[in-house]
Amino acid sequence: MGGLDGRKALITGGASGIGAACARAFAADGAHVVVADVDGAGAEHLAAEIGGEAWQVDLSDLDALATVRLDVDVLVNNAGIQHVSPIEEFDPARFSLIMRLMLEAPFLLMRASLPGMYERGFGRIVNVSSVHGLRASAYKSAYVAAKHGLEGLSKVAALEGGPHGVTSNCINPAYVRTPLVEKQIADQARLHGILESEVVEKVMLTETAIKRLVEPDEVAALALWLAGPSAGMVTGASYTMDGGWSAR
Numbered sequence: 001m002g003g004l005d006g007r008k009a010l011i012t013g014g015a016s017g018i019g020a021a022c023a024r025a026f027a028a029d030g031a032h033v034v035v036a037d038v039d040g041a042g043a044e045h046l047a048a049e050i051g052g053e054a055w056q057v058d059l060s061d062l063d064a065l066a067t068v069r070l071d072v073d074v075l076v077n078n079a080g081i082q083h084v085s086p087i088e089e090f091d092p093a094r095f096s097l098i099m100r101l102m103l104e105a106p107f108l109l110m111r112a113s114l115p116g117m118y119e120r121g122f123g124r125i126v127n128v129s130s131v132h133g134l135r136a137s138a139y140k141s142a143y144v145a146a147k148h149g150l151e152g153l154s155k156v157a158a159l160e161g162g163p164h165g166v167t168s169n170c171i172n173p174a175y176v177r178t179p180l181v182e183k184q185i186a187d188q189a190r191l192h193g194i195l196e197s198e199v200v201e202k203v204m205l206t207e208t209a210i211k212r213l214v215e216p217d218e219v220a221a222l223a224l225w226l227a228g229p230s231a232g233m234v235t236g237a238s239y240t241m242d243g244g245w246s247a248r
Contacts, residue, residue: 003230004029004228007031007227008031008032008071008072009032009072009073009074009227011034011036011078012036012037012057012079012109013078015042016178016179017178017179017180018128019076019128021216021220023035025220026220031073031227034052035054036055036057036059036079038057038058038059043055059101060097060100062100062104062105065112068108068109070112070113071116072113072117073123074124075110075113075123075126077106077126077127079102080101080102081102083143084184084188084191085187086138090141098143099142102150103146103153106153114160114164117161118161118164123161123166124167124226124227124228124231125154125157126171126226126227127151127154128173128223129147129150130172130173131172131240132148133147133170138191139187139188155168161235162235167231169237171239172238172246173214173240173242174204174214174242174243177213200213207245210243212243214241214243219241
């Protein structure tokens with residue numbers, strides 16, 4: 001028997017990258033997984049693979065999320081996008097979109113999930129943050145601001161949820177080997193004046209002591225533990241998986 005037998009888990013951005021790795025890990029541990037993603041076909045494909053269900057959803061549509069009620073035991077806030085640009089050139093609409101998707105949507109999903117968690121006396125909120133929730137990098141004003149906000153939101157949920165058996169924690173990886181990271185390479189090369197082939201070494205791995213990208217399965221393994229029965233006293237925490245970046 002897995003630690004999540006009988007539990008229902010909702011994973012946003014679940015069709016690829018970290019989300020897909022979490023979906024597979026949670027399903028293997030016994031959870032019924034809802035794969036939530038704007039990519040409906042991708043969500044359907046993965047849900048069929050793991051015996052879960054798909055939810056095609058645009059998490060930037062806050063009006064729709066405000067009326068949702070969710071009956072889940074585990075909420076993994078993972079969905080995200082990235083935009084790399086100096087502040088003075090940063091598109092305000094893109095800034096607003098990132099904040100809606102990566103801070104306001106997690107709040108609304110927590111709001112929708114917590115009543116059921118409180119009623120059952122059990123809940124796990126796992127927020128996939130970033131080392132950029134603890135540190136800043138140039139050209140990522142919206143992403144850094146959203147992740148810093150998510151850190152604070154997670155701590156408030158931990159304080160409010162504790163008396164009801166609900167925990168809330170953040171995972172803070174460095175650059176993970178995902179499509180989100182790969183899509184940054186051209187912009188990073190342009191902004192830093194280097195070749196695309198140099199971006200991983202000269203930008204992404206500059207601050208880490210361990211010179212490699214984080215693998216999605218590594219993030220999923222930590223998320224699985226935080227969601228399970230052994231982490232009942234772990235709440236309000238931020239777990240770095242950054243190769244030593246934040247040790248500086």
